[in-house]
Amino acid sequence: MSWGVDNLPYGVFSRHGEAPRVGVRYGDRVLDLAAALHDEVFAAPTLNPFMARGRSAWHDTRTLIRNKLTGDLAITEPHLVPLDQVKLHLPFEVADYVDFYCSMEHAGNLGRIFRPGSEPLLPNWRHLPVGYHGRAGTVVVSGTPIRRPDGQLGAGSYGPTAKLDIEAELGFVVGVPGTGDFEDHVFGVTLVNDWTARDIQAWEYVPLGPFLGKSFATSISPWVTPLEALPRVPGREQDPPPLDYLRRKGDWGLDLTMEIRLNGEVISRPPYRDMYWTPDQMLAHLTSGGAPLRTGDLFASGTVSGGQVDERGSLIEITWNGTDPLKLAGGDTRTFLQDGDTVTISAKAGDISLGEVTGTVG
Template identity: 60%
Template sequence: METWVDVPEGSGFGVENLPYGVFSRRGGPPRVGVAIGDRVLDLAGLAEAGLLTDRGWFAAGTLNSFMSAGRPVWQATRERLTALLTGPEHRGRVEPHLVPLSDADLRLPFDVADYVDFYSSRDHATNVGRIFRPNAEPLPPNWLHLPIGYHGRAGTVVPSGTPVVRPCGQRRSEDGPVFGPSLKLDIEAEVGFVVGVPSALGQPVPTAGFRDHVFGFVLVNDWSARDIQAWEYQPLGPFLGKSFATSISPWVVPLAALESARTAPPPQDPEPLPYLRCDEPWGLDLTLRIELNGHVVSHPPFATMYWTAPQQLAHATVNGAALRTGDLMASGTVSGPERDQRGCLIELTRDGREPLELPDGRRRAYLEDGDTVRIQATASGPGGAPIGFGEVTGTVLPASR
């Protein structure tokens, strides 16, 4: 498709994408927009001009109302936006509602209802299992049978660019437990999906219902304090080592933009139980890019993830748990089989035993105060057009005590 908007080559925000976000002009109220090239299209402005149907969805500080409207509304809105951005006859009325991204403050795109983090990369789970449990099998016996996950803290999900204060907590020492700032602050490069349409309590959502409930995908950095995590995680799993901050990208890429990126996931052996089986492939061929202080340190491949998003959704609701608009479910760390495909520092440095050598001469085992992490992702869209996810960034600040 051709758009009359001047989209820089390789931007990832062409008309094939149209990701949704929430923005405000300097000092103005928040409103919903879509990214197109290096600008954001003000959907509230389009609605006020009579160019787009709006039932209170777009002059809002979150995407939640629009996300809850459901798949027919999402599809009709996408078709209308595509027509407005590709039809030259619409240019005169639409162009005034394009805001340069440099003039927009990007917000948290949706109110997070619940936050679940899965553990779906076999490469990551194997590597971390060998580090945390060196004298045992790296994968727990249930890992190949179900998508393992834990509930995080929705209130500490923050938008990209929010500084991350180094957490304090208990950690193990040679003299017993001690309290203080984490010495092993880490990242986890992940991809998450957000629920739009809720479900009824007691009614599981099958894998085939994924499109009817899920609005789109975001990038996630699940910051992790590995020393706090290692001391607390048995027997109930992560808690304070994960709950201090989780960063997400400002743009939600809709499912419709990712149809061309779908691919077959890795073979699953043993075959999952019936409720986890999918009638169509739901692996996603995305390539992530991790930068530490401006230096690329890894390119994790999302296509290698063992458990897929529809399987995660089905497992999360199979006991009858209800979905709510704004539920965020993250993939877990995205890692591949190669050293430069690992999605966190505990893997990249083998728990600090093999520090990263950065091009500027500095070395990193784990994050230091002042470090900035940037994660990006790209998928292949129709005709090979890049589908960008934007970025999720964060800078580490010293512990507050």
């Protein structure tokens, strides 16, 4: 099943009147790890203390949990809490947040929209994973209402964005700093919706890149799926070959497919396996200049888009900058998001569900 022993994503939950603590999802229930494993690290209201223990502890704990769930369930059963009895919280304390731009299809589409008649990809794009630093304090858990941001829309113009958009992304959660292989640092993945105000972004982003058009809210799933649970595939061929520090040392393409629903209707299914830059290259690049890692760092892939219209990961691509409105059931149309719209992004890797991230515009 999607939430079986091959998955076991971590999250933070609470029951009414009780403090938040760490659990693992199993089926439609949450295993209370502090009680089941008799380990106070899971009594913390965040995953950070456990993530800081490192890769060996992650592996050993995952093995222990699987043994408990496949062994004598009479012992474990009292510590399994139905999901409908809990509240889910932000699963980890976000230290820093970096957003990348790793889909060639997405970068090419935006290049054609913003710079028609020019080469869609800027000269640096094939040589390094382009990214920017976001605001860790505006990362929120799925279900948090999204306030339509105000900002400068042009010279002398200030007001609420008229072009509120989504970006379907995959986020990578850093467990420990230091040196080592990619999997020594990265604890797991979470789904990301990097909400974007396209009109604010278009006016402000030259010459220093994204700022207020993106920093008002980034939603993540309440579940962090361990890296160990995900099937890996070879990364996409790269031309020209990357510099030595970006050369891949293993297969870090991930074979998963996302699904975007707007007000309950599926509007796109972006494939992650087609991403040009892989997460090991993102991590190598973001630290190559000397920036240290910290437990709880989050770096995201950028919008995941495929080559087909129904594989695009943002509304600006789906509606081609609003010139071809999206037609919804019942006759509704959208170019960008309206107040009251609910967006849900989910993903699966084979039979493994990564859950979903949801937000409603207010």
